[in-house]
Amino acid sequence: MSKTTIENDYTPITPDPRYILQVNALKKYFPIKGGIVSKTVGYVKAVDGVTFNLERGTTMGLVGESGCGKTTTGRTILRLYGDKTGGQVLFEGKEVYDLTPREMHDMRTKMQIIFQDPFSSLSPRMPVGEIIGEAVREHKIVPKEKYNDYIDQVMDNCGLQPYHKDRYPHEFSGGQRQRICIARALALNPDFIVCDEPVSALDVSIQAQIINLLRDLQEKYKLTYLFISHDLSVVEHISDTVGVMYLGNLVEYGKKEDIFRNPLHPYTKALFSAIPVPDPTVKMNRIVLEGSIPSPANPPAGCKFHTRCAQCKEICKQKVPEQREIEPGHYVVCHLYD
Amino acid sequence: MRKYIIKRLLISVVILFFVAFIIYALMRCLPTSYIENVARQRSMQPNSKSYEEWMQQLTAAYNMDKGIILGFFGWLGNMLRGNFGDSWRWTVPVIEKFNDTVWLSFVMGAISFFFELIIAIPLGIIAATKQYRWPDYVISVIALAGISLPTFFFASLLKLVFSVKLGWFDLYGLVGRSYDQLSSVGQFFDKAHHLFLPIVTLVVVSMGSLMRYTRTNMLEVLNADYIRTARAKGLSERKVIYHHAFRNTLIPIVTIVGGSLPGLFAGALITETLFSIPGIGFTSYQSMVSGDIPFSMFYLVFSAVLTLLGNLLSDILYGVVDPRVRVS
Numbered sequence: 001m002s003k004t005t006i007e008n009d010y011t012p013i014t015p016d017p018r019y020i021l022q023v024n025a026l027k028k029y030f031p032i033k034g035g036i037v038s039k040t041v042g043y044v045k046a047v048d049g050v051t052f053n054l055e056r057g058t059t060m061g062l063v064g065e066s067g068c069g070k071t072t073t074g075r076t077i078l079r080l081y082g083d084k085t086g087g088q089v090l091f092e093g094k095e096v097y098d099l100t101p102r103e104m105h106d107m108r109t110k111m112q113i114i115f116q117d118p119f120s121s122l123s124p125r126m127p128v129g130e131i132i133g134e135a136v137r138e139h140k141i142v143p144k145e146k147y148n149d150y151i152d153q154v155m156d157n158c159g160l161q162p163y164h165k166d167r168y169p170h171e172f173s174g175g176q177r178q179r180i181c182i183a184r185a186l187a188l189n190p191d192f193i194v195c196d197e198p199v200s201a202l203d204v205s206i207q208a209q210i211i212n213l214l215r216d217l218q219e220k221y222k223l224t225y226l227f228i229s230h231d232l233s234v235v236e237h238i239s240d241t242v243g244v245m246y247l248g249n250l251v252e253y254g255k256k257e258d259i260f261r262n263p264l265h266p267y268t269k270a271l272f273s274a275i276p277v278p279d280p281t282v283k284m285n286r287i288v289l290e291g292s293i294p295s296p297a298n299p300p301a302g303c304k305f306h307t308r309c310a311q312c313k314e315i316c317k318q319k320v321p322e323q324r325e326i327e328p329g330h331y332v333v334c335h336l337y338d
Numbered sequence: 339m340r341k342y343i344i345k346r347l348l349i350s351v352v353i354l355f356f357v358a359f360i361i362y363a364l365m366r367c368l369p370t371s372y373i374e375n376v377a378r379q380r381s382m383q384p385n386s387k388s389y390e391e392w393m394q395q396l397t398a399a400y401n402m403d404k405g406i407i408l409g410f411f412g413w414l415g416n417m418l419r420g421n422f423g424d425s426w427r428w429t430v431p432v433i434e435k436f437n438d439t440v441w442l443s444f445v446m447g448a449i450s451f452f453f454e455l456i457i458a459i460p461l462g463i464i465a466a467t468k469q470y471r472w473p474d475y476v477i478s479v480i481a482l483a484g485i486s487l488p489t490f491f492f493a494s495l496l497k498l499v500f501s502v503k504l505g506w507f508d509l510y511g512l513v514g515r516s517y518d519q520l521s522s523v524g525q526f527f528d529k530a531h532h533l534f535l536p537i538v539t540l541v542v543v544s545m546g547s548l549m550r551y552t553r554t555n556m557l558e559v560l561n562a563d564y565i566r567t568a569r570a571k572g573l574s575e576r577k578v579i580y581h582h583a584f585r586n587t588l589i590p591i592v593t594i595v596g597g598s599l600p601g602l603f604a605g606a607l608i609t610e611t612l613f614s615i616p617g618i619g620f621t622s623y624q625s626m627v628s629g630d631i632p633f634s635m636f637y638l639v640f641s642a643v644l645t646l647l648g649n650l651l652s653d654i655l656y657g658v659v660d661p662r663v664r665v666s
Contacts, residue, residue, distance in 0.1 A: 138572065
């Protein structure tokens with residue numbers, strides 16, 4: 001197979017009203033351009049077949065190393081890149097990538113995102129009230145006469161004062177700026193929010209505030225979160241279900257209790273053994289992974305994890321494992337459970 | 339801010355002093371001597387004094403019998419008293435000649451500056467939004483051609499095509515042969531007709547760099563996280579580009595454009611000379627070639643003042659347009 005062809009066969013799924021979001025075999029490749037005529041010479045397989053379902057009002061934690069495709073997954077679901085490479089994204093039963101620009105425009109209010117870096121994701125030329133309110137006017141969320149009160153109320157919900165409206169983002173601290181980002185997303189009255197590492201740029205005391213704010217808002221507005229993070233303690237705190245990603249694949253996925261109590265995939269086990277325990281007398285039993293993460297432009301054949309797996313078998317090097325349900329709602333992609 | 343401006347102005351005065359001195363020294367060292375030329379001409383006339391006698395008399399008359407340093411301070415003293423002297427070549431006060439010529443240059447500069455802005459900035463935005471697709475390549479080639487073409491070459495090319503071959507425009511001059519017979523409206527159009535090619539030259543040669551500058555800054559902004567935020571808000575692409583991205587691109591553009599405003603008074607020496615447009619640039623060129631020290635000194639020091647003013651203006655503007663700088 002040539003490096004520039006894309007394999008794209010998957011079994012289509014049908015909409016299921018139990019879930020707000022259904023992701024099936026989602027792929028997002030970024031072309032690598034080379035040569036003087038900028039020909040595509042290969043692909044970075046950032047997301048390479050991710051499948052999961054998300055119930056309304058729950059939080060799914062998405063964890064994994066840097067560069068494993070967590071952020072790309074979140075952004076691809078929201079159609080923030082031009083196009084996906086393959087698979088399906090059904091939001092409330094509708095394929096997101098089949099929507100017309102008009103429908104997409106309306107859909108934007110339903111699904112929102114909070115970015116990782118609250119410093120660069122706010123336009124420096126806009127006062128905060130405008131950052132939060134611009135899209136409210138664009139999508140006509142509230143009638144004109146209620147606009148000011150509505151913005152005040154959204155800001156109040158996120159712990160911001162009304163007089164903050166006329167200030168510029170650089171006049172705020174990191175925690176306040178993240179509150180602005182949350183208020184901005186929340187002002188559109190969304191059902192689903194992708195939280196792309198919303199606390200990793202903040203210091204620990206502020207992290208707790210923001211996490212608790214997100215939880216309070218979830219209860220109040222019945223929000224659904226896709227919570228992307230590399231911080232397992234945070235994910236354990238906020239999630240209902242957890243997905244573990246490695247090199248563009250979801251290797252394990254299930255209820256938080258199941259995953260933390262009984263991790264199945266060797267990668268999950270290694271990852272969880274690295275959670276720091278705040279007790280110096282406990283002896284850590286770490287599983288140290290050998291080698292570094294392979295390049296997503298040229299991933300290993302078979303199971304992508306086999307190069308670093310302690311329990312690697314012959315079949316792992318040849319055949320790509322399939323997703324299996326080990327206990328109800330607990331899925332793993334590994335040949336050890338064939 | 340006020341303290342900052344005062345400090346900058348004081349530094350500018352020091353810089354100006356040295357710039358003026360260097361220019362004066364260079365002018366005095368030029369091989370073309372106005373006095374020698376005049377002395378030679380007069381000594382050739384019948385029944386005239388000898389060349390040496392004329393030299394002695396003229397050198398004293400034009401105050402050139404002192405050394406460079408003394409001469410410079412003499413010039414500086416007069417200048418500070420507001421006396422720029424009389425132009426040797428034009429035999430009128432320097433200020434008068436300056437007043438006669440600078441406005442034509444300013445009008446020409448302002449028109450070409452206007453066209454430069456309305457062409458270069460939109461093209462730069464288009465190039466950035468269509469990065470690595472054909473509009474970007476076409477625009478970049480045009481921009482680079484404009485940057486690379488020397489003014490004299492491009493102007494000559496225009497003259498060859500439009501004046502010599504097609505005969506649409508006169509080769510040079512500000513007014514045509516029948517200017518005096520025309521009505522005032524006709525005179526206006528006659529001038530406009532003659533200014534067309536010089537302005538095209540100025541626009542093409544200068545817009546390339548502004549276009550590249552806009553493209554670079556726009557690209558930087560388009561890749562910023564807050565543009566992704568704007569897209570996630572569900573704003574239309576038009577709004578994302580013109581409301582969010584362009585607003586932030588304006589910061590560096592306003593800075594550089596504001597800084598070049600004083601330059602409008604400096605004239606376009608090469609273009610004016612090539613088309614024999616009697617603006618400040620062409621006049622200064624003629625003065626320098628004939629060794630007219632008072633006028634050249636005035637023009638060169640004036641240019642230095644404009645440059646310093648431009649830099650100061652762009653620094654001040656930066657603080658005005660960028661809310662992040664305003665506080666500190």
